[in-house]
Amino acid sequence: GAGVSQSPSNKVTEKGKDVELRCDPISGHTALYWYRQSLGQGLEFLIYFQGNSAPDKSGLPSDRFSAERTGGSVSTLTIQRTQQEDSAVYLCASRAGPETETQYFGPGTRLLVL
Amino acid sequence: QKEVEQDPGPLSVPEGAIVSLNCTYSNSAFQYFMWYRQYSRKGPELLMYTYSSGNKEDGRFTAQVDKSSKYISLFIRDSQPSDSATYLCALREADVNYGQNFVFGPGTRLSVLP
Numbered sequence: 001g002a003g004v005s006q007s008p009s010n011k012v013t014e015k016g017k018d019v020e021l022r023c024d025p026i027s028g029h030t031a032l033y034w035y036r037q038s039l040g041q042g043l044e045f046l047i048y049f050q051g052n053s054a055p056d057k058s059g060l061p062s063d064r065f066s067a068e069r070t071g072g073s074v075s076t077l078t079i080q081r082t083q084q085e086d087s088a089v090y091l092c093a094s095r096a097g098p099e100t101e102t103q104y105f106g107p108g109t110r111l112l113v114l
Numbered sequence: 115q116k117e118v119e120q121d122p123g124p125l126s127v128p129e130g131a132i133v134s135l136n137c138t139y140s141n142s143a144f145q146y147f148m149w150y151r152q153y154s155r156k157g158p159e160l161l162m163y164t165y166s167s168g169n170k171e172d173g174r175f176t177a178q179v180d181k182s183s184k185y186i187s188l189f190i191r192d193s194q195p196s197d198s199a200t201y202l203c204a205l206r207e208a209d210v211n212y213g214q215n216f217v218f219g220p221g222t223r224l225s226v227l228p
Contacts, residue, residue, distance in 0.1 A: 004157070035218075042118070042202060043158070043218040056215070091157055101146055101206075103216070105157030 002026070004106035006092050012112045013082055021077040021109045025094030033095070033103060034067055034077050038088045046090075049075065050098060082113045117141055120203060120219035129228050133190040137203035137219045140184065144217075145208035147179050149188045152200045152221065161201075162188065193226045200224070 005024045013019050025032050034046040045059035049069045060066070064082075069075040079086055089110050093103040120137045127133055135149075146165055150158035162177040164170045164186075170177045176189040186205075190197055203219040 033216075042120075042220040043204075045215050045217075048215065059215070093157070101148065101163050102160045103158075105159065107155070107157050 004094050004104050006106035006109050010110045014114055016081055018080045021090050023075045023092030029094035030097045031095035032075050033093045035091045036088045084113050087113045117217050118219040121222055124223040126225045131193050133193050135188040135201050135222050137186045143207040144205040146206040147186050148204040150202045195226045195228050198225045
């Protein structure tokens with residue numbers, strides 16, 4: 001079956017613009033994560049959705065970052081007024097449910113803010 | 115001190131060598147320990163998963179957890195050029211609270227030379 005997909009693969013934007021990154025998780029997976037990966041850095045947790053519960057937003061670095069998950073499936077990560085330090089690979093992962101450990105990652109969106 | 119430390123490498127070994135990859139951590143509440151492999155420009159994929167202390171073997175890969183020393187290892191026997199990738203450790207507490215965040219190490223880049 002299809003894995004986790006993300007779009008766009010690459011995004012170049014100008015400082016101050018807003019960007020939207022999309023994640024299509026594996027069908028039926030109730031858990032969805034967004035991470036940020038900068039060069040030489042580990043995966044930085046951003047936000048976690050589990051079913052219909054309120055998301056865990058504790059990893060969002062500033063109020064310029066927001067995410068939503070519609071219908072328990074597709075998720076969009078929005079970065080407003082982008083800054084150069086937002087340049088990174090944004091990874092999405094889905095997980096079947098809280099009782100499982102395996103996260104399935106998408107290929108990521110490479111964001112470059114000029 | 116970071117929550118999870120990992121030697122960033124790069125680590126270069128000849129084909130057939132035994133590779134040892136390690137992570138140290140500070141949070142004694144971590145109970146679930148995972149190793150992910152990430153090929154260049156791809157998302158990470160789960161390689162090994164261990165609960166609590168002990169060893170787990172899967173083919174050429176062995177994961178080892180020493181909770182008393184807060185030290186986890188991944189051993190690769192008979193390393194192959196196809197093992198060339200970045201290896202990330204990931205840890206999680208055994209809490210049942212909503213959030214269930216995973217903490218990732220920064221990754222070790224491995225090159226296996228033919």
